[in-house]
Amino acid sequence: MSSERELFRTDDSQVLTETRDARMSGQGDRFNSKLREAFGSSPFILTKFDKFMNWVRGSSMFMLQFGIACCSIEMMHTYAVKHDLDRFHAGVPRASPRQADVMIVPGTIVSKFAPRMKRVYDQMPEPKFVVGMGSCTISGGPFQEGYNVIKGAEEVIPVDIHVPGCPPRPEALVYGVAKLQERIANGEAAPVTVKPYELEQFGDLERDEIVDELASEIDEEDLVMRYNWADSP
Amino acid sequence: MSLQEESETPEIESGETELEALLDDLIVDTDDHENAPAFVIRPDTVQETLGRLKNEAGYDHLSLVTAEEYPDRYESIYHLKKFDDPTDEVSIVVPTDSENPVSESAEPVFRTADWHEREAYDLVGIEYDDHPDLRRILLPETWQGHPMGLDYDQDRPQMVPLRENANPLQDDHRSDADSDTMFVNIGPHHPATHGVLHLETTLDGEQVVDVEPDIGYLHRNEEQMAQNGTYRHQIMPYPDRWDYISAGLLNEWAYARAAEDLADIEVPEYAQIIRTMGAELCRIAAHMLAVGTFALDIYGDFTAIFMYAIRDREKAQNILEDLTGQRLMFNYFRLGGVVWDLPEPREEFFEKVRTFVNEIPDALEEYHDLITSNEILQMRTVGTGILPEEVAKNYGATGPVARGSGIDYDIRRDDPYGYYDELDWEVPVEDGCDNFSRLLVRMREVEESAKIIEQCVDLLEDWPEDERNIQANVPRTLRPDDDKEIYRTVEGAKGELGVYIRADGTEKPARFKIRSPCFSNLQTLPEMSNGEYIPDMIAALGSLDIVLGEVDR
Numbered sequence: 073m074s075s076e077r078e079l080f081r082t083d084d085s086q087v088l089t090e091t092r093d094a095r096m097s098g099q100g101d102r103f104n105s106k107l108r109e110a111f112g113s114s115p116f117i118l119t120k121f122d123k124f125m126n127w128v129r130g131s132s133m134f135m136l137q138f139g140i141a142c143c144s145i146e147m148m149h150t151y152a153v154k155h156d157l158d159r160f161h162a163g164v165p166r167a168s169p170r171q172a173d174v175m176i177v178p179g180t181i182v183s184k185f186a187p188r189m190k191r192v193y194d195q196m197p198e199p200k201f202v203v204g205m206g207s208c209t210i211s212g213g214p215f216q217e218g219y220n221v222i223k224g225a226e227e228v229i230p231v232d233i234h235v236p237g238c239p240p241r242p243e244a245l246v247y248g249v250a251k252l253q254e255r256i257a258n259g260e261a262a263p264v265t266v267k268p269y270e271l272e273q274f275g276d277l278e279r280d281e282i283v284d285e286l287a288s289e290i291d292e293e294d295l296v297m298r299y300n301w302a303d304s305p
Numbered sequence: 306m307s308l309q310e311e312s313e314t315p316e317i318e319s320g321e322t323e324l325e326a327l328l329d330d331l332i333v334d335t336d337d338h339e340n341a342p343a344f345v346i347r348p349d350t351v352q353e354t355l356g357r358l359k360n361e362a363g364y365d366h367l368s369l370v371t372a373e374e375y376p377d378r379y380e381s382i383y384h385l386k387k388f389d390d391p392t393d394e395v396s397i398v399v400p401t402d403s404e405n406p407v408s409e410s411a412e413p414v415f416r417t418a419d420w421h422e423r424e425a426y427d428l429v430g431i432e433y434d435d436h437p438d439l440r441r442i443l444l445p446e447t448w449q450g451h452p453m454g455l456d457y458d459q460d461r462p463q464m465v466p467l468r469e470n471a472n473p474l475q476d477d478h479r480s481d482a483d484s485d486t487m488f489v490n491i492g493p494h495h496p497a498t499h500g501v502l503h504l505e506t507t508l509d510g511e512q513v514v515d516v517e518p519d520i521g522y523l524h525r526n527e528e529q530m531a532q533n534g535t536y537r538h539q540i541m542p543y544p545d546r547w548d549y550i551s552a553g554l555l556n557e558w559a560y561a562r563a564a565e566d567l568a569d570i571e572v573p574e575y576a577q578i579i580r581t582m583g584a585e586l587c588r589i590a591a592h593m594l595a596v597g598t599f600a601l602d603i604y605g606d607f608t609a610i611f612m613y614a615i616r617d618r619e620k621a622q623n624i625l626e627d628l629t630g631q632r633l634m635f636n637y638f639r640l641g642g643v644v645w646d647l648p649e650p651r652e653e654f655f656e657k658v659r660t661f662v663n664e665i666p667d668a669l670e671e672y673h674d675l676i677t678s679n680e681i682l683q684m685r686t687v688g689t690g691i692l693p694e695e696v697a698k699n700y701g702a703t704g705p706v707a708r709g710s711g712i713d714y715d716i717r718r719d720d721p722y723g724y725y726d727e728l729d730w731e732v733p734v735e736d737g738c739d740n741f742s743r744l745l746v747r748m749r750e751v752e753e754s755a756k757i758i759e760q761c762v763d764l765l766e767d768w769p770e771d772e773r774n775i776q777a778n779v780p781r782t783l784r785p786d787d788d789k790e791i792y793r794t795v796e797g798a799k800g801e802l803g804v805y806i807r808a809d810g811t812e813k814p815a816r817f818k819i820r821s822p823c824f825s826n827l828q829t830l831p832e833m834s835n836g837e838y839i840p841d842m843i844a845a846l847g848s849l850d851i852v853l854g855e856v857d858r
Contacts, residue, residue: 137496141523141854142549144500145594146633149622152615167496184445185493185501185522187467192494214542217533218526219452219459220444239633271467282462286447295467302460 122259129173129199130161130256133249136172136196137165141179143206143239150242162249169195174252176245177231180208180215181222187297190271193229201256203248204231207238214238222269223304228297230265268303271295324395327357339566339791341384341394348401351409352435355383355397359414363387364395365698367415369792369820371805372425374455379406379431381422384792384805384820388698388712391720391801396792401431410436417701420828428453428528443521443857453528486514493522497602497843500853502827506842513834513842518827524857531817536564536783537640540817545634547819548855551590551622552798554583554629557638559819562722563793563804564640567785573774574724575765576642581724582658582761583628583637585754589665590621591798592747592754595850599744600676602847603685610675617668620661627654641777647765658762665755669748677745686740690833690845693738700832701825704800705750706849709743711736716796728760740841740848747850782812792820799823799850819858823851 135157139147150157157163166172169192181189193202202225207213209225216223225231232255235248275292277283282298290296325332328344331354336343346354358364364385371382383397401408410433411418422433423442430451433439441448445465450457491497491504498504501522507515527543534540544556558580565572572580597614601607622632627648629637637644648654676682692702697710707714715732717725733749735742787810794803800822809815826849834842 138494139500141500141525142546142633145549145551149615149619153612154616154619169494180523180525182522182524183448183463183465184524187465188493188522191467214546215525215527215530218529219457220524220526241632274464274466282449282464285449286464289447290464290466291468297465297467299463299465301462 126257126259130253133162133174133201133253134172135162135165136169136175136192137167138175138192139178140181140185141208143178143208146239146242147176147178147205147245150245155242155246157246157249160246160250160253162253169193170197172196173199174201174203174249175229176203176205177209177225177229178205178239180213181225181228182220183222183297183299184220186222186228186269187271187295189225190228190269190297201233201252202229202231203233203235203245203252205235205245205248206240207236210234210236219301222299226265226267227269227304228267230267269297269299271297324358324362327362328354331357336396336398336790338396339789340793341396343382343396343398343790345398345400348399348408349434351383351397351399351411352414355385355411355414358385358395358397363389364393366391367411367417367421367701368794368801369803369805369818370411370418370421370425371792371816371818372429372431372453373807373816373818374403374429374453376403376455378403379408379429381408381425381431382805383411383418384803388714391714391716391794394792406431407434408432409434410439412436415701416696416699417825417828420824424824427451430454441521443524445521452526485509493519497846499598499846499851502851502853502856504830504842504846506839508839511838513837513839516831516834516842518830520827520853520856522857523853525854527858528817528819531560531819532814535812536568536785536814537779537781537812540564540814541638541640542634542636545636546854547821547858548591548797548799548802548823548852549633550594550798550852551618551625551633552587553633553635554580554587554625554637555591555795555797556802557635558584558723559793559795559797559802559804561638561640562795563791563806564783566793567789567791567806567808568640568779568783570641570777570779572642572777575768575773576775576777577724578761578764578768579628579643579647579775580638581728582758582765583625583635583643584723585757585761586621586625586628586658588754588798589751589758590618590625592751593618593621595747595798596672596676596744599847599850600682602843603682610672613668613671613675620664624654624658624661627657639776639779640783641779642775644775646773646775651766655762655766658758662755662759662762665751669752672748677741677748683741685840685844686744686848687737688739688741689837689841690740690743690848691738692829692833694736696832697738697829700829702800702829703822703825704797705743705746706800706826706829708732708734708746709848710738716794716801720794722795724761724764725757728757730756730760740844743848743850784808784810784812786810794820797822799852799855800826802855821855821858823849823853823855824858827851827856 204225212221212223215221233248233252274290274294274296332344334345366386366388369384379401381399385395387393427441487508489506493501493503503519505517531540544560545553547556593614597611600610629635692710694711713734730753785808789808792805794801803820805818806814807816833845
C-alpha cells in the first residue's frame with residue numbers, strides 16, 4: 073500500500089451516483105412485486121370481509137402456553153427448533169389466556185384441574201379454538217379407568233381438533249394445527265358438544281346425598297364442578 | 306405379613322441382632338421383606354422407634370412411607386436407609402386396627418414424613434396422631450372416601466369447588482385488614498411452575514413469608530393403574546409416564562428392578578448393557594431440559610439456551626427412537642431384559658451414538674459459556690436457595706438436589722444395578738448447597754453419562770454375535786408368592802426412584818407404591834425460599850427440577 077494514499081477516504085461523489093443509479097434501475101421491481109403482477113393491473117383485491125378475517129385468524133394464531141402432562145414435552149418440541157410451529161403462523165405461545173386464540177390441551181385432566189382449565193378457557197377472548205392433544209384429552213387415554221381422571225377434555229370444554237397419540241409426534245401436532253387453520257379459513261364453526269361438567273353454584277344444585285354430606289364444607293355461593301363418574305363413557 | 310400368622314424369622318445377621326437389641330422393648334413381631342429386615346411395632350411407639358434408629362443406628366434416610374389396607378387392618382411401612390450405605394435398609398411396620406386407624410406420626414423425627422403421611426391419609430385413610438397438618442394432599446379437600454382403600458366405590462359422584470382459585474387481586478389480604486402481607490396464587494397454570502403446580506404464596510413486600518406447594522393437579526392414579534395390570538406386560542407402559550421428561554427408561558428400570566427381584570429373574574449381561582446405555586441417554590435428555598428450563602426461569606431466555614437444549618434433546622431422542630421405536634414413551638424394557646436388540650445396521654447405530662457422545666463436551670462448553678459463566682445467572686443463583694446438608698437429609702432429598710448440597714449419594718454406585726459397577730465413572734458432588742451447585746451437578750452428570758454411554762458402546766460393539774441374549778427365560782404369567790414384599794430403588798433423573806410391591810399370589814400386585822424423588826425434593830421448597838425474594842423462590846423451584854407427573858403420580 074502506498075503511503076501517499078489517504079486511508080479511510082472514499083470518493084463520495086462516486087458513491088452517491090452509484091446509489092442513485094441502483095435505485096433508479098431497480099425502481100420497477102421495487103413497486104411491482106410478483107404478487108402485484110398476479111393481481112393484474114388493479115392494485116385492489118375484492119373479497120368478503122368475513123372471508124378476509126377468517127384468513128387472518130387462521131394465519132396468525134396466538135397459542136396459550138399451557139403445559140399439563142407428558143404431551144407438553146412434545147408440544148415444547150413442536151414450538152422449538154427442528155419442528156418450529158412458527159413456520160405455520162402459529163408459534164407464539166402467550167403466557168396469559170387473555171392474549172391467546174388457541175389452547176392446546178396437552179395432557180391428562182384430573183378432577184382437581186378440570187375447574188381450573190374451564191376457568192382458563194373462559195378467560196380467553198372470543199373467537200377461541202381448542203386443540204386436544206393426545207389420547208388423554210380424547211378419552212382419558214391409558215388412565216381412563218382411574219378414579220380421578222376426566223374421560224376427555226370434551227367433558228369440560230368444546231374441542232375443535234383431536235390429535236390422537238400417546239403422545240402424538242410433533243409432526244402430528246403440526247398437522248392438527250394446520251387442519252385447524254384450514255377450518256378457520258373456511259369459516260367452519262366448532263361442533264356443538266354437550267359438556268357434562270360445568271361450574272355451578274353449590275346452592276343451585278339439586279339436594280341429594282352428596283350435597284347433604286358436603287353442605288357443611290362448601291358455601292352456597294362457591295362454584296363447584298360435580299362429577300358423575302358412573303355416567304362417564 | 307399378617308399379625309395372626311406366625312411369620313418366618315429372618316436370617317439372623319450380625320447387624321440385625323444389634324438392631325433387635327436396640328429396639329428390644331419395642332418390637333412386637335418380625336417380618337421378612339425381600340430387601341430388608343422388618344420389625345413390627347405398636348402404633349404409639351413410632352417416634353420412639355424411628356428416633357432410636359435415626360440417632361443411634363444411623364438410619365438417617367426415610368425413603369418412603371407405604372400405607373395399605375388389609376381385610377383386617379391398616380399398615381404403614383417406614384422404609385429406612387442410610388445415606389452412607391443405601392444397601393443397609395430396615396423396614397418398620399406399623400399395623401393399626403381397621404375400626405380406628407390411628408397411628409403416631411413420624412414427622413417430629415423425619416420432616417419428610419409430613420407429606421408422605423398426608424398422602425397415606427388421603428389415599429388410604431390412616432390417621433396420624435401428632436401430625437402438624439393432616440389434610441388431603443393429592444385429592445381435592447372435599448373428596449369423599451379414600452380411593453386406595455378396599456371398599457372404595459369409584460362410581461360415586463364427587464364434587465370439586467373452585468374457591469382456592471379466588472382471584473388474588475380481588476381478595477388479596479388473607480388475614481386481617483391491618484396486615485401487610487399479600488396472598489398470591491402462583492399456578493396451577495403458570496409458566497414458571499413447570500406444569501400444574503400451585504404455590505400458595507404469602508408475600509411481605511417482595512419477600513416470601515410463606516410458600517406452600519399445593520399439588521395433585523396431575524394425580525392420575527398411577528398406583529391404581531399398576532395394581533390393575535399384570536406383572537409381565539401391562540404395568541411396564543405406565544412408568545414412562547411418571548417422569549415424562551424423556552426419562553422413560555430410568556423409570557421403567559425402577560419397576561423392572563423391583564419386579565425382577567420379586568420374581569427372581571436374572572437379566573442377561575448383554576441386556577444390562579443395553580439398558581445402561583439407554584438409561585443414560587434418557588438422563589442426558591432429561592438434564593438438558595432441566596438446564597434449558599432453568600435458564601428460561603432465570604432470565605427468560607426462550608431464544609438461545611432453551612433452543613440449544615431442545616436441539617441436543619432432539620439428538621438424544623433420535624437415537625432413542627432408533628433403539629426403542631418411540632420418541633418419548635419407550636416401553637422398551639421387559640421383565641428379564643429388553644424387547645428387541647439394537648437396530649440394524651449396528652455399525653450405523655454405533656456411529657450415531659458415538660457422534661452424539663463425542664459432541665457432548667463441546668456442547669457443554671457452549672452451555673458453560675452461555676449459562677454458568679454468565680454474570681446475570683451467577684448473581685441470581687450463587688448463594689440463593691440455600692439447602693444445608695442436614696436439612697436436605699431430613700427431607701429425604703435425593704438426586705442432583707442432594708448432591709448439590711454435598712451429600713455423596715447415588716444409587717447407581719452405592720446400591721449397584723445394571724452394568725454400572727463394571728464401568729468407570731464418577732459421582733459429581735458440589736457442596737455449595739445453592740441453586741448454582743444444583744445446576745453444576747446436572748451439567749457434570751451429563752458429562753459422566755456420556756462417559757458411561759461410550760463405554761457401553763465399546764462393550765456392545767465387541768460382544769460376540771452368538772451371545773447376544775436380550776431376554777431371560779420368563780414364565781408367561783408371573784405369580785410371585787403370597788405376602789412377598791419388596792422395595793427397590795434406582796437412580797432416576799431426579800433422584801432416588803423406588804417401587805414397593807406386595808404380591809398376593811395372583812398375577813397382579815396387591816399393593817404398588819411409587820417413591821417419587823420429586824415428591825420429597827419439592828417439600829424442601831419452603832425451607833429454601835421463606836424469607837427470600839420472589840425471584841429467588843422461582844429460581845429455587847427451577848433448580849429442584851420437578852416434574853408434576855412424578856410428584857402427583
